[in-house]
Amino acid sequence: MAKTVETTFGHALHEALREEMARDGAVFAIGEDMRHSSNEPMAGLVEQFGENRVIDTPIAESSIVGAAIGAAMAGMRPVAEVMYAEFLPMAANQLANYASNFQGRTYGEATVPMVVRTRFGRGAHSHVYDSWFAHLPGWKIVMPSTPHDAKGMLKSAIREDCPVMFFEHMQLYREKGPVPVDDYTVPIGPAEVRREGSDVTVVASGLMVSRSLAAAETLAGEGIDTEVIDLRTLKPWDRDAVARSLGKTGRLVVVHESWTTGGIGGEIVARLMEDADIFSMMRGAPARSAALDVPVFDGLLEHIIPDERRIADAVRGVIKTP
Amino acid sequence: MTVKDDELTDIYQCMLRCRVMDERMTEIRTSRGSKWLSSLGCEAAVVGSFWGLRKDDILSPHYRHYACGLLARGLPYDVSLAQFMGRRPQVRRWADYGMMPRVAGSEGSYIPISAGVALASKLQGKDNVVVAGCGDGSTGLGDFHEGLNLAAVLDLPLVLVSVNNGVYMHVPIESFLRTGDVAGMASSYGIPGVAVNGNDLFAVRRAVEDAIVRARAGDGPTLVECRTFRMGGHWEPDSVDPETYMPGWRREAEVWRARDPLGLVERVLLEREMCSEKQITKMRADVTGEFEKAYAAVESMPAMGAEDVAEMENHMFGGGG
Numbered sequence: 001m002a003k004t005v006e007t008t009f010g011h012a013l014h015e016a017l018r019e020e021m022a023r024d025g026a027v028f029a030i031g032e033d034m035r036h037s038s039n040e041p042m043a044g045l046v047e048q049f050g051e052n053r054v055i056d057t058p059i060a061e062s063s064i065v066g067a068a069i070g071a072a073m074a075g076m077r078p079v080a081e082v083m084y085a086e087f088l089p090m091a092a093n094q095l096a097n098y099a100s101n102f103q104g105r106t107y108g109e110a111t112v113p114m115v116v117r118t119r120f121g122r123g124a125h126s127h128v129y130d131s132w133f134a135h136l137p138g139w140k141i142v143m144p145s146t147p148h149d150a151k152g153m154l155k156s157a158i159r160e161d162c163p164v165m166f167f168e169h170m171q172l173y174r175e176k177g178p179v180p181v182d183d184y185t186v187p188i189g190p191a192e193v194r195r196e197g198s199d200v201t202v203v204a205s206g207l208m209v210s211r212s213l214a215a216a217e218t219l220a221g222e223g224i225d226t227e228v229i230d231l232r233t234l235k236p237w238d239r240d241a242v243a244r245s246l247g248k249t250g251r252l253v254v255v256h257e258s259w260t261t262g263g264i265g266g267e268i269v270a271r272l273m274e275d276a277d278i279f280s281m282m283r284g285a286p287a288r289s290a291a292l293d294v295p296v297f298d299g300l301l302e303h304i305i306p307d308e309r310r311i312a313d314a315v316r317g318v319i320k321t322p
Numbered sequence: 323m324t325v326k327d328d329e330l331t332d333i334y335q336c337m338l339r340c341r342v343m344d345e346r347m348t349e350i351r352t353s354r355g356s357k358w359l360s361s362l363g364c365e366a367a368v369v370g371s372f373w374g375l376r377k378d379d380i381l382s383p384h385y386r387h388y389a390c391g392l393l394a395r396g397l398p399y400d401v402s403l404a405q406f407m408g409r410r411p412q413v414r415r416w417a418d419y420g421m422m423p424r425v426a427g428s429e430g431s432y433i434p435i436s437a438g439v440a441l442a443s444k445l446q447g448k449d450n451v452v453v454a455g456c457g458d459g460s461t462g463l464g465d466f467h468e469g470l471n472l473a474a475v476l477d478l479p480l481v482l483v484s485v486n487n488g489v490y491m492h493v494p495i496e497s498f499l500r501t502g503d504v505a506g507m508a509s510s511y512g513i514p515g516v517a518v519n520g521n522d523l524f525a526v527r528r529a530v531e532d533a534i535v536r537a538r539a540g541d542g543p544t545l546v547e548c549r550t551f552r553m554g555g556h557w558e559p560d561s562v563d564p565e566t567y568m569p570g571w572r573r574e575a576e577v578w579r580a581r582d583p584l585g586l587v588e589r590v591l592l593e594r595e596m597c598s599e600k601q602i603t604k605m606r607a608d609v610t611g612e613f614e615k616a617y618a619a620v621e622s623m624p625a626m627g628a629e630d631v632a633e634m635e636n637h638m639f640g641g642g643g
Contacts, residue, residue: 028445052445058475063434063468070438073416074380076445078438093431093465100638101425107630108637110416110423138638162639236639 004178010040012147016154031081061090084125100138147177152186191238197227250283357557366583367548370526382422384455399616430463440478459490474511479537487552505547520548551578
């Protein structure tokens with residue numbers, strides 16, 4: 001059993017950055033307020049690695065991402081930060097039309113090994129645009145829910161040869177969990193079953209994982225045995241893991257924090273139901289529990305994004321459907 | 323003189339290749355009911371900016387001037403033509419050719435990306451530079467401001483050459499840039515801005531070379547504005563008469579025709595007895611023959627198809643193939 005240390009999610013991100021920057025001189029951080037940030041992931045990095053490895057920019061998201069694209073094409077491994085996911089649309093043109101296009105349109109002769117880290121989920125900047133950018137070909141999209149995965153997957157993201165968007169939930173920053181002492185990575189792609197069950201499959205990510213687990217505890221008291229799958233990677237998401245689970249349960253609820261309409265929940269449900277074998281295993285219609293289609297702001301956050309109660313209701317709903 | 327005597331003939335020949343390509347592609351596309359984005363009249367600005375750079379320098383030409391940019395880089399006609407005729411793009415090895423691949427349409431967007439390539443050069447401790455092109459229309463975009471500002475504050479080895487032909491599509495510069503002064507925007511970023519006669523190869527070369535020397539020395543970016551004039555429409559052919567959106571255009575075009583960039587270089591070649599009239603005429607005939615041969619060869623290449631899409635898919639997550 002590997003030796004582990006209880007580490008916060010925020011500190012786990014810091015360790016990932018520090019270790020990858022030490023390991024590979026091509027890795028550098030670029031974004032707003034990187035050098036003297038009060039945020040945990042960046043703390044101490046400029047002192048350790050110098051100003052050439054930790055770069056402050058003007059407030060200019062489009063050029064932060066654009067410059068990261070160019071630097072990545074020219075042999076560096078930039079970890080760009082878009083401070084809050086709410087600001088991703090300011091860089092949308094670069095993210096959508098350029099980042100992964102270089103790789104495809106040159107048939108791989110140009111590669112763009114860059115990471116865009118961004119934070120969401122609390123306070124003035126709660127928006128998450130994971131679903132919107134999951135639509136783009138060529139991007140990998142990651143949303144860890146534990147400190148272990150935060151560190152392991154950020155390291156993997158930095159080592160990936162394609163653009164990766166890395167979503168960090170601010171409400172998870174202080175959550176503690178076991179993190180191995182030795183060097184490790186968590187692969188991008190495979191999901192993790194957090195709770196085994198036989199009556200229903202709940203597919204979740206980020207903060208929705210712990211809320212789904214809490215809902216599962218409540219539902220257990222009602223005789224409903226819930227399997228909770230933590231996707232960890234939203235693109236490419238682990239269809240095989242979900243299909244295996246559906247083979248047991250035949251019932252599906254997809255939970256995510258971004259808006260319902262056009263959200264990744266729809267993509268996940270569609271891709272599963274398009275498969276005749278999976279469709280035939282279903283014991284009832286699938287359901288989604290996601291943010292209501294209204295502007296997200298902290299004053300009403302808990303009424304907009306799914307909570308334990310809404311997730312449990314969604315499960316009860318699919319159990320009831322004939 | 324920043325153009326060495328022994329290279330002037332070669333530079334002229336490159337400008338001639340651009341001219342012949344633009345004239346012939348305009349004819350061919352018009353006859354087939356499609357369009358060509360021409361660089362007619364901009365040969366000094368384009369070749370002056372991109373000629374003779376080091377192998378490890380990176381070029382990011384303006385879309386309109388990309389075909390000519392490839393020629394200025396020393397690539398043969400068929401490479402340039404394949405790009406624009408839907409044949410398997412041959413400019414794949416972007417790092418070998420040092421040409422920014424064109425993958426999407428918005429001009430200003432390449433400025434931050436070019437700044438990023440320049441950033442890599444700086445972080446890697448190298449002295450290769452990035453010469454990026456844009457038009458006057460690009461000055462409207464947020465990315466123009468963001469990219470140039472970022473290059474300025476980080477002292478990046480970037481030379482941004484704005485070919486100002488006084489119009490974007492069918493909108494004259496007075497309508498989108500009050501001052502009409504692109505070089506003047508540089509002072510906002512604390513970097514040098516230089517405006518030159520874009521039809522004068524020697525003036526363009528001087529300004530761009532000075533900017534490259536600065537960039538290589540680690541002194542940061544420069545904005546070079548090449549003032550010129552759009553000799554035709556936005557595309558060729560263009561159904562909208564330029565006189566409608568630029569009153570006086572026809573008269574103005576005649577003034578600029580007398581400043582033809584090739585004409586200026588021809589006069590110098592003749593004055594310095596580096597070429598005779600006969601040799602210049604033969605050069606045009608040779609280049610025309612070269613073009614026709616390349617065009618026929620590229621046209622007979624198979625068009626891109628489903629297998630190209632499949633191959634693209636292999637590369638979309640990187641490390642494929």
